[in-house]
Amino acid sequence: MSGRVKMVNENQCHMCMPLGGVIAFKGIENAMVLVHGSQGCSTYMRLTNCEHYNEPFDIASTSLNEKQTIYGGEANLRKAIDNVIRVYKPGVIGVLTTCLSETIGEDMGRMVESYVRDSNLKGVDIIPISTPSYSGTHTEGYWAATRGIIAHYARAVEKHSKVNVIIPHISTADIREIKRLLELMGISYTLIPDYSMTLDRPAGGQYSKIAPGGTSAGDIARMAGAPATIQFGLTCPDELSPGLSLQREYGVPLVNLPLPIGLENTDLLLEALQTLGGRPMPESLALERGWLLDAMADSHKYNAEGKPAIYGEPELIYAFAGTCAENGAYPAVIATGTESNKLAARLNFLLEGADEQPLVIEEADFAEIGAAAIKTGANIAIGHSGGKFLTERLDIPIVRAGFPIHDRVGGQRIFSAGYAGTLAFLDRFTNTLLENKHASYRLLKKEELKKQEAITGDE
């Protein structure tokens, strides 16, 4: 564990809080996002998301400038909400703060309240979320918004049978897989935030400014009456945990699970679903589990040669670390840009069986991750496009996963969850190792031979 000694951040492994908040809101039905700050913030977030999701990604901005920075941005906020309602006709507007609006001390709650009162607004829910970039990363922004959205709607309601499912920032394919598993197990659910359709729209039909799909406000309002909450949030800080606040306020039992990536992690989910009244594992899923196990056996010797550097958001790297470990590819480096007080303890437990313990780095940048990769002899990486210099400068190939992925297509739907997704991931991982091996082993042996001959010749 390394405390932060270095001041400068060189090649970032994380993004800012409002970016995470934006993604959470994109998973809410008929929602639009408004960022209270200078124009550039919204444009940069749109650019980053466009490149990852390959979708139009509209974010409005209050476009604060010098004058509002001095005298306050309320007039801009009101005008911006007017314009967003007019053009997008949303049912929900998420208003996210930025470093600028937080630093000048904008009182969002009061301003939104007075807007709603003055305009006699009906049919549009405005949800302000505090996301100052200097207080956390996009991971915290995502949790803060998800928690805030639930807090906005949830009311004490009669008990019902829909299980709450709260997901961290994962790919749209993985959301779809989690939904498929829930359905196969006969569990009815409310999954939030569900951006599996809104940020991965199929072509065909009419284009609409706000994409169809997302968790509905009606479903969110009933979350307090759920029999339980499944939250894939082992590393989620308590103060931001949506599942924990549902438990504390409404007594909904929280089942905190790792993401179902990996055999054991997926087993954990399916066991939980059975406990929650789901049917026994159907034959089709048992087959998928069998195929995964079969592949694990087939590939285990190749995988044992893998020394992965895993980086990205805490929840995702925790799941991938477990997946690698159960396949004998013990992680060499585990790094996140986030400061997480929960990740390290979890990892210690997970990696008990490893000969050598990995370097775990929090608040990491890619200068540190690269140095750690060299030090530990990492020969493969798992993570987002931010790590591209690992390949370019250190010859370490990357199995892409996480966010953002802007140098490959399909980043939004990289499939890694469930038995089927884990199998897809494992094949990508093993084949990356094999590709490297096949490309290098003849040459390496040849060089070795030449070296030995040179030594013998000298003697």
Added chain:
Amino acid sequence: MDTSCTPGEEACIDERQGSILTKGKSKSHIQCSEDSLAGAVSQRACVYCGARVVLNPVTDAVHLVHGPIGCATFTYDIRGSLSSGSEMFRNSFSTDLRERDIIFGGEKKLAACIDEVVASHHPPAIFVYATCVVGVIGDDMIAVCKEASLRHGIDVIPVESSGFKSGNKSIGYRAAADALLRLIRPADDRPVIRGRKVNFLGEYNLGGEMWVARRYLKEIGIEVNVAFTGDSTVAALKRAPEACLNLVQCTGSMHYVAMSLEQTYGIPYMDVNFFGSENTAETLRKIAAYFGDEKMKQRTEALIEREMSAIAPILKKYREKLAGKRAAIYVGGAYKAMAIIRQLKELGMEVVISGTQTGKKEEYQCMSGMLSEGTVIIDDANPAELEKFLREKNVDVMAGGVKERFLAYKLGIGFVDHNHDRKDCLAGFEGAVQFASEVYTTTCSPVWKHMKKSTEVKP
């Protein structure tokens, strides 16, 4: 007014009316160069973005962003500028300000970050970019940079690019220009020796474009002293006063620098344009005429003759496929828009929409002169307006930046990337072929046929 929108229509906002006009049908003056309207979902960025675009290609400098993490992450190696030497500029450095820094000030952390970067990378210069928060908390960046400069004996140059100053990138261009002029300022009063060398301002070497133009200039007998800023180094920029002429390409970003260099060093300047074959030929003739050297003129004509006859049959082939197709343009600056209009017309296409983020009144007038009646001209457009006009004008292909790309695709329209992120060279005679080929590939892709079919079968 069949094409410009009337107040009250879904896609439009009253206050935006003045920024949209239809050539030949409506008011003759466009409303432009104003702050973006709150909530309008402008495609513009911020002052920091403008400054970063201009300075980023200085290859051996360290670019250090003073602020919370987001601004740095969002600009981490996202540009397509190429370097013949150092790759330092592709690294993204941030002071990563946290809550405590916002409260107690970020000056000490900035100084420490500068010290760290100097110790680890030994750069010849550091550009320190101000972000929104830094402007608000009142860090004295100028003093910190000055002290660091004295401490380390290198240039540490503050770039005053606090985002909230404006949503208009051109304010950032000015901040970058001031930083460059500060760098160039001669350290002593050495006499400047001038040869037949030119500076090439407003050329960022995207996809190696500067190298193409430099090759042409060399062939006609002119040496490029340094480009601002494509593939430049700190040392080369300092030698800028040794040029006898400044060629100015991206006028939006560099006119001010050219004027300053004329004032300070007496170097005259001329506007040039290497986008499109006719523009390139005109530009080369103009430069040769300036030097008034008959041999140079002959070499220029020979070059133009050779290149034009090489590309003519290729362009002819594309023209046959593209004649009559309808194009839309939405780009950052008017200079680029006009270069694209000319090229599309050379390919026999009709430009039906043309807009920019930062065009000025006189530029719009000039642009309007190149367009036919009925063309929609738009300043600071938003996705709703673009969608509306793309549909109404039955557009086949659009040229623009990343944020527009996926809207075009969703609407079944081809797209040409003409932005700082592109990887291909669009300058010179060979760039004209690349451009035509890209326009053809995307406009006439078989994919659109299938998209159209699937849209038709859906209700």
